[in-house]
Amino acid sequence: MRRTAPLGLAALLALALVAGGTAACGGDSGADQDANAALQIWIRKPPGSNSEKTAKDLAAKFTTASGVPAQVTALFEDFETKLQQAAAQKDLPDIVINDTAQLGSLVKQGLVREVDRSALAGGADLSPIAWDAAKGADGKYYAAPFSVQSFALFIRKDWREKVGAGTPASWAQLDELARKFTTGDPDGNGQADTYGWVVPASTKRGYASWYATSFLWSAGGDFLTGSPGKFTPAVNTAQSVKAVDYLKAQFCTDKTVVPGAVTLETVQAHQAFESGKGGIYFTGPYNMARFDKSLGRDKYEVVALPAGPGGKASSLAEGENVYLMAGSANQDGQKRFAEFATSPEGQTLAMAGDTDGTIVRLPVNTKVQLGTVRQDTRWQTFETVFKDAGRFTPAVPDWTPFRQSAADTLNTLFANCSTDTKAALDKLAQTYTDELTKQEVKG
Incomplete structure (x- = not known):
């Protein structure tokens, strides 16, 4: 999930390398x-x-x-x-x-x-x-x-037991657990300072779409459909809209996401989980050793994402x-x-x-x-x-512009709750169509 150089610089670099730059670097x-x-x-x-x-x-x-x-x-x-x-x-x-x-x-x-x-x-x-x-x-x-x-849910086990909930086996149970973490004072300090979800929803490096990918797929939605060389947008289908609305509800309706999530990158999201601000974090195995030290291995558990409305569980x-x-x-x-x-x-x-x-x-x-x-x-x-x-993400020549434009759209939807989801995703689908045409892989 990294941001590449602006297109102008990338194009100039490519021209320079083709014109003789690679040979000057040592020669192929x-x-x-x-x-x-x-x-x-x-x-x-x-x-x-x-x-x-x-x-x-x-x-x-x-x-x-x-x-x-x-x-x-x-x-x-x-x-x-x-x-x-x-x-x-x-x-x-x-x-x-x-x-x-x-x-x-x-x-x-x-x-x-x-x-x-x-x-x-x-x-x-x-x-x-x-x-x-x-x-x-x-x-x-x-x-x-x-x-x-792959990725899985990191859940505060001590919080879950404190609020009397079982290990979530469905998205409905995940939602309920997030609400209990937000309203049930799971850390027992008498303050309303805990939340359910930790979400790195920043636009930087496309984090918002990177995070949302597994949920989008598990809910039956998608970014693109088709096969290599012949793709069409799928980001504005009914299933995709439903998936995005599910995520949006956590920000806008249930309000179970840690404050400031729309500007969080993963480094800050790690800190939000280990410092006790949020109790559910969808992340990778590389964080286990870190959280074992900072939080304590007995304080959290690792759980596979349950099947979503699409009838399956997918992991980026x-x-x-x-x-x-x-x-x-x-x-x-x-x-x-x-x-x-x-x-x-x-x-x-x-x-x-x-x-x-x-x-x-x-x-x-x-x-x-x-x-x-x-x-x-x-x-x-x-x-x-x-x-x-x-x-893995679709095999287009360059996934970066698709990921980044999706992150920009999702971040706007999460930050501005009155934004119409279908209209925003329709606009994103047109952006995808243009990019597919540009990369010469439009079906």
């Missing part, structure tokens, strides 16, 4: 290659974090195994902006480990190299659904899959890829790093056991058994959700 033609050249690896993790340490350990093990030097740079804030700046300066890193959602934008700008899936040692051991997240809209692969994940599937960046002076080293990072050894190291240093959430290598690496059985919930209900 095979010329000026040095199999011993050090690899510069960028990963989107906070500097100084345990996840940065894990990434550095992974790089060190790779160097020991291959003899190829590798240096890790951890960046978090404005990661994509810094990557764009590096591209403009023709000084891209050799490897980038970042979100699967960035693939379309990177391909469009010519910043990544194509990956030959059949030539990647161990590639046949990687799960097909993980490979799908490395596939471009043209059917070619532009990365090696590295990590996948995401992950991270190893991107082999254009212009590297050591293309063989890039490939060897991708092979190591996706090997059982690399995956196991990157999972980091049950610590908060994980950079692989769920392994992509089918030879790695989750239960042999992690003793925390809560991870099994996420693995089951991923296998049974996980779904």
Whole structure:
């Protein structure tokens, strides 16, 4: 869920790279290659974090195994902006480990190299659904899959027991629990200062639509319908309107969402949950180690999202890829790093056991058994959700403008309760039609 560079900058970068920029970065033609050249690896993790340490350990093990030097740079804030700046300066890193959602934008700008899936040692051991997240809209692969994940509900167990509620098994029970958390003083301090839902509904990086995706799908709605190359908008169907109205009601009717949610990014949303402002948070497995420390493992539980009005439960599937960046002076080293990072050894190291240093959430290598690496059985919930209900966003050339325009619309609906949902989604559908036409994938 990251914001890419403005279209003007992206277009200029693409033109510069096509006009000879990639060659100036080191060349993809095979010329000026040095199999011993050090690899510069960028990963989107906070500097100084345990996840940065894990990434550095992974790089060190790779160097020991291959003899190829590798240096890790951890960046978090404005990661994509810094990557764009590096591209403009023709000084891209050799490897980038970042979100699967960035693939379309990177391909469009010519910043990544194509990956030959059949030539990647161990590639046949990687799960097909993980490979799908490395596939471009043209059917070619532009990365090696590295990590996948799904999402689940984090619920304050102590609050739930305090208000006398059971574990929610339906959306109606979720709604009732959210109301009890908001009105029932679950923390027992005598103050009306608790809420049901923690929602990162900011427009930044498209968070509002990113959060809403699983609920939209579970309610029978969708962003697009069709198949790769032939999509039409579905964001204004009756099912989609109903799904958005369900979310909107939490803000506007039930008022069970933490105050200020329309400006919350995930960092602030994490804090709202662990500080006791809200008791239900739909988020990823990477937060378990954090909340175990800040809140206490006994204070919350991890529960799969129940089936919605659409009769099913869906969870946004995401992950991270190893991107082999254009212009590297050591293309063989890039490939060897991708092979190591996706090997059982690399995956196991990157999972980091049950610590908060994980950079692989769920392994992509089918030879790695989750239960042999992690003793925390809560991870099994996420693995089951991923296998049974996980779904990636549509395979358009660039999902970013669709996600961002949806976030802008949803944020407006959540912030301005008088806004007509159907009219707003009709307008969004027209925006989608225009974008599909622009990307030449309109059905």
